[in-house]
Amino acid sequence: MKIIVCVKQVPDTSGKVAVNPDGTLNRASMATITNPDDLNAVEAALVLKEQTGAEVVVVSMGPPPAEGMLREIIARGVDRAVLVSGREFGGSDTYATSQILAAAINKIGLEDEDIVFCGRQAIDGDTAQVGPQIAEKLNIPQVSYAAEITKEGKTLTVKRMLEDGYMTIKVNTPCLITCIKELNAPRYMSVGGIFECYEKPYEVLDYEALKDDPLIDPTTIGLKGSPTNIFKSFTPPQKGAGMMLEGADKDTCEKLAGMLAAKHLI
Amino acid sequence: MSTFNSADIASFKGGVWVFCEQRQGHMMPTSFELISEGRKLADELGEKLYGILLGHNIEGIAKELGGYGADGVYVCDHPLLENYTTDGYTKVICEVVEEYKPEVMLIGATNIGRDLGPRCAARLHTGLCADCTHLDIDVPKYKEFLRESSTLAPNLIDSIPEEDRNLKMTRPAFGGHLMATIICPRFRPAMATVRPGVMKKAAFDQAKADACEIIKPNFSLSESDMETQVVEVVKAAKKLVDLIGADVVVSVGRGISKDVDGGIKLAEELAEVLGGVVGASRAVVDSGWMTADHQVGQTGKTVHPRIYVALGISGAIQHKAGMQDSECIIAVNKNDTAPIFEVADYGICGDLFKVVPMLIESIKAAKAAK
Numbered sequence: 001m002k003i004i005v006c007v008k009q010v011p012d013t014s015g016k017v018a019v020n021p022d023g024t025l026n027r028a029s030m031a032t033i034t035n036p037d038d039l040n041a042v043e044a045a046l047v048l049k050e051q052t053g054a055e056v057v058v059v060s061m062g063p064p065p066a067e068g069m070l071r072e073i074i075a076r077g078v079d080r081a082v083l084v085s086g087r088e089f090g091g092s093d094t095y096a097t098s099q100i101l102a103a104a105i106n107k108i109g110l111e112d113e114d115i116v117f118c119g120r121q122a123i124d125g126d127t128a129q130v131g132p133q134i135a136e137k138l139n140i141p142q143v144s145y146a147a148e149i150t151k152e153g154k155t156l157t158v159k160r161m162l163e164d165g166y167m168t169i170k171v172n173t174p175c176l177i178t179c180i181k182e183l184n185a186p187r188y189m190s191v192g193g194i195f196e197c198y199e200k201p202y203e204v205l206d207y208e209a210l211k212d213d214p215l216i217d218p219t220t221i222g223l224k225g226s227p228t229n230i231f232k233s234f235t236p237p238q239k240g241a242g243m244m245l246e247g248a249d250k251d252t253c254e255k256l257a258g259m260l261a262a263k264h265l266i
Numbered sequence: 267m268s269t270f271n272s273a274d275i276a277s278f279k280g281g282v283w284v285f286c287e288q289r290q291g292h293m294m295p296t297s298f299e300l301i302s303e304g305r306k307l308a309d310e311l312g313e314k315l316y317g318i319l320l321g322h323n324i325e326g327i328a329k330e331l332g333g334y335g336a337d338g339v340y341v342c343d344h345p346l347l348e349n350y351t352t353d354g355y356t357k358v359i360c361e362v363v364e365e366y367k368p369e370v371m372l373i374g375a376t377n378i379g380r381d382l383g384p385r386c387a388a389r390l391h392t393g394l395c396a397d398c399t400h401l402d403i404d405v406p407k408y409k410e411f412l413r414e415s416s417t418l419a420p421n422l423i424d425s426i427p428e429e430d431r432n433l434k435m436t437r438p439a440f441g442g443h444l445m446a447t448i449i450c451p452r453f454r455p456a457m458a459t460v461r462p463g464v465m466k467k468a469a470f471d472q473a474k475a476d477a478c479e480i481i482k483p484n485f486s487l488s489e490s491d492m493e494t495q496v497v498e499v500v501k502a503a504k505k506l507v508d509l510i511g512a513d514v515v516v517s518v519g520r521g522i523s524k525d526v527d528g529g530i531k532l533a534e535e536l537a538e539v540l541g542g543v544v545g546a547s548r549a550v551v552d553s554g555w556m557t558a559d560h561q562v563g564q565t566g567k568t569v570h571p572r573i574y575v576a577l578g579i580s581g582a583i584q585h586k587a588g589m590q591d592s593e594c595i596i597a598v599n600k601n602d603t604a605p606i607f608e609v610a611d612y613g614i615c616g617d618l619f620k621v622v623p624m625l626i627e628s629i630k631a632a633k634a635a636k
Contacts, residue, residue: 013441127397143352161377166500167497167499169496227387227450229448242613245613250628254628260573260594
């Protein structure tokens, strides 16, 4: 049994974000992190590994420096890492990305008892699309928004969160699950893991390595193979600052209440 | 079935479609919002607007969609569609789309819509834009939107070619720091999931509801198509807070950390006086102080109430993305340089634990005096 976890290196959007004058993101000036939801996916895999002895493989599409992130994930207890990297893959939208990652998963080998885990969504695009689209390209069932997972034989029982409650869903392997932060608390790297992370297997899959998969076609990968294009990007204007009230005492509060009443807001 | 080729754009004459999500036989509010928005897009394209409704014994709730602007509703009724499943819903929707070839397909960006949309788009080989907050067809209207809602230089806006007829799908990215307008020029249908609560619901028209056409398309579905099995559907025992529909939202941030329970209690009291509900910043939800249904912001909910009160919220861009269109924003924060004051109509620099009790009394007094 094998568990494949898809992860993404993303700019840290919680800090200062730099935007170029043409409305694109100045990625070079920003720190990168492992996408937070993806760490919940890694943890879900490691929990199942402890229960079943499964092999855990982490896979990411990105530029060569993403190796650092993958080594850190190995140090959390993952067995090996695969980086999918190539100029041909650049500019891919979610559709094209899912074609490439599905081909990489085919190359790693998805067998009858295997599971693919993804994070719910990445904080740079917030699309939540790549997980379900990989599942479609692999022709396996998916369960998204997983908050609890239990496994018995070939059957996973998943608590799938909805806005107004949840569904309990049973699904057989092979399948793909997208994980939310309520699922678990990701573990840290272990000291032993850090020592070993550069000795564990690490592989790069480029265009040459994947090109025989029918999913890899110049018309369905990269910028040219992406069904969606950016028409315009721009920064939103700041709403104009309003009125700072003098003081923070009873008079201030009465004045505010008076203004709200005058505007018929209360 | 007609042959399906998503790149044969000229053959997609089936109009604008909205996936109308229902749960347990009740239409989700976002279905009415998207029908209302879809009506505008269909008019811009000079096409018809249809809902597509899946479920079991749901025909009775279809015609109401006409009252918000649908010309017709494709009703797909089957026992296996009673509860949402990715497999069942994707198969049926894709079969009906391949038969009737809509040009545009909108789906509410609920947890179900964001599961369904990408799966359908991948099967149909077309583009999908996630969690959109603004949609246009006509370029002059889009330019008007950019003039109001972007910092783009006027010459960059004026130079956009007016003849573009693609669906222009605008959404926040990078936590709300950037907005991107996405098009799907080479494939159809152009698909978008649309954030609930953003599009305005039109006024209901009973005559239009009565005139709404019900269409029952052919599709095939059997047990063998179902790879996931819904064991149970559980509604949250505690009533979840309705942030999106609220008239007033009083949100708390990290500023309540010195007395979390006390801070939440003050927010609840203020919300009660104002007739609203309590929201929270991401920091508060991530710390486990309040549940995720309270979260306002890019990763939470987008709200535009009449009054939004931010208590002890610094105003990270990802929070502002979810509340800055509120009619009146009041911020209380100890730090006078907090970014929340940049979007606040009224700011008070002070300790929320001292200010809020006084504010509650003042508002009570002002209301009593009316």
